[in-house]
Amino acid sequence: MTDGSNILKASYHTLGCKLNFSETSAIGMQLSGRGIVRALPDEIPDIVVVNTCSVTEVADKKGRSLIRRLRSRWPEATLVVTGCYAQLKPQEVSSIEGVDIVLGNDEKLRIAEFLEQWEADRRSRVAVHDYIDIREFRGACERGDRTRYWLKVQDGCDYFCTYCTIPFARGRSRSGRIADLVAEAEQAAEAGGKEIVLTGVNVGCFGKDTGEGFLELLKRLDAVKGIERYRISSIEPNLLTEEIVRWIADESRAFMPSFHIPLQSGSDEVLRLMNRRYRTDLFTDRIVMIRDLMPDAFIGVDIIAGARGETEEEWERSFSYSESLPVSRFHVFPYSERPGTKALAISHQVKQEDKHKRVAMLTKLSDEKLRAFSRLFIGTSRPVLWEHPDAEDEGVMYGHTDNYLRVRAKASPSVYNTISPAFLSGFRDIETLEATTL
Numbered sequence: 007m008t009d010g011s012n013i014l015k016a017s018y019h020t021l022g023c024k025l026n027f028s029e030t031s032a033i034g035m036q037l038s039g040r041g042i043v044r045a046l047p048d049e050i051p052d053i054v055v056v057n058t059c060s061v062t063e064v065a066d067k068k069g070r071s072l073i074r075r076l077r078s079r080w081p082e083a084t085l086v087v088t089g090c091y092a093q094l095k096p097q098e099v100s101s102i103e104g105v106d107i108v109l110g111n112d113e114k115l116r117i118a119e120f121l122e123q124w125e126a127d128r129r130s131r132v133a134v135h136d137y138i139d140i141r142e143f144r145g146a147c148e149r150g151d152r153t154r155y156w157l158k159v160q161d162g163c164d165y166f167c168t169y170c171t172i173p174f175a176r177g178r179s180r181s182g183r184i185a186d187l188v189a190e191a192e193q194a195a196e197a198g199g200k201e202i203v204l205t206g207v208n209v210g211c212f213g214k215d216t217g218e219g220f221l222e223l224l225k226r227l228d229a230v231k232g233i234e235r236y237r238i239s240s241i242e243p244n245l246l247t248e249e250i251v252r253w254i255a256d257e258s259r260a261f262m263p264s265f266h267i268p269l270q271s272g273s274d275e276v277l278r279l280m281n282r283r284y285r286t287d288l289f290t291d292r293i294v295m296i297r298d299l300m301p302d303a304f305i306g307v308d309i310i311a312g313a314r315g316e317t318e319e320e321w322e323r324s325f326s327y328s329e330s331l332p333v334s335r336f337h338v339f340p341y342s343e344r345p346g347t348k349a350l351a352i353s354h355q356v357k358q359e360d361k362h363k364r365v366a367m368l369t370k371l372s373d374e375k376l377r378a379f380s381r382l383f384i385g386t387s388r389p390v391l392w393e394h395p396d397a398e399d400e401g402v403m404y405g406h407t408d409n410y411l412r413v414r415a416k417a418s419p420s421v422y423n424t425i426s427p428a429f430l431s432g433f434r435d436i437e438t439l440e441a442t443t444l
């Protein structure tokens with residue numbers, strides 16, 4: 007005990023995706039149900055939980071250094087490491103000095119049990135199921151720092167893209183039940199939440215295991231009173247059907263005109279090598295359909311630069327395809343080699359310097375797209391959800407429009423967590439527009 011009381015305190019540290027963040031929050035809730043409270047920043051925790059990521063080599067490295075740092079800061083605490091790095095390399099993680107418990111992704115929401123065992127015998131444990139055996143869906147809904155909640159609706163992936171280790175880290179695709187997810191959304195609304203982002207590894211696969219439909223989930227969530235905005239964190243283009251897009255455009259009350267769709271490459275040959283489930287013609291169809299039905303929609307697109315097989319010729323093809331797309335921005339990721347992936351069998355490797363050049367070109371293209379998209383709305387009004395005050399500039403608030411433009415306006419802090427119209431007057435910087443409240 008650190009303060010002479012019997013109350014145990016835990017501190018939580020998360021790396022990686024929104025799904026991990028929502029699961030850390032679920033771990034915290036589970037432990038608080040057992041009387042273990044969250045340690046304040048200046049308190050010494052009894053338990054330290056690290057929820058790791060393994061999306062790239064760099065993510066593994068960050069995980070290792072975070073674990074070491076936390077161990078040296080709090081030498082007495084029980085140190086639990088979970089998440090994708092723990093799932094994929096449990097022995098490597100358990101060999102880091104001072105790690106007490108290693109839990110795979112399927113075990114992370116059984117943490118209370120493992121802590122009880124630790125209390126009883128103080129024996130280090132590694133509990134990681136093979137990914138093939140990960141079958142159960144464990145729900146999680148996290149309040150972001152601000153007005154937004156992250157609701158996990160799906161986990162795992164059956165796609166096995168050749169460059170990706172996620173199916174090995176998170177297991178096969180599985181989904182929550184609509185009734186449970188609606189109940190979570192209702193609770194979020196009761197707690198004052200205004201916006202929910204639906205998260206998962208491959209969200210569009212929702213319901214393939216349970217027989218429930220993704221569109222049905224969207225419709226049921228749309229009916230939850232109090233939630234004014236929904237967004238889908240990211241959805242594979244082949245799973246974003248015309249039916250879904252039309253429903254969002256024509257009938258939905260609260261699903262916002264903003265989409266995040268992974269392209270990964272604008273070369274059909276590279277998409278084939280990646281084992282992606284679509285080619286550029288399908289991707290173009292989806293983008294054109296969204297633009298036709300929702301001309302104001304924000305469309306963010308993930309793209310990987312320098313993947314194996316991306317020869318100079320395929321890169322040029324990919325870049326000019328990306329240039330032609332009427333999208334709002336790109337999220338650019340340099341290709342990262344992952345041990346154990348099938349992509350390692352593809353012979354053509356991109357030199358580091360070429361990879362850097364491609365990242366730089368795509369980042370510049372993304373800035374141009376974002377500037378052009380944002381410019382379309384200067385001189386117009388949009389509804390804004392006011393999310394947080396400026397840390398330095400008193401009387402200034404930040405928020406997002408319905409179509410995901412970040413804005414900044416002079417406003418009283420009392421507008422926090424409300425939606426009101428704002429006039430967009432010009433650029434503050436590439437990421438932010440100046441606005442005036444109306």
Ligand code: SF4
Pocket residue numbers: 163164165166167170171172173207208242
């Ligand atoms: S769709 Fe492909 S890239 Fe995405 S998680 Fe599944 S295997 Fe990985």
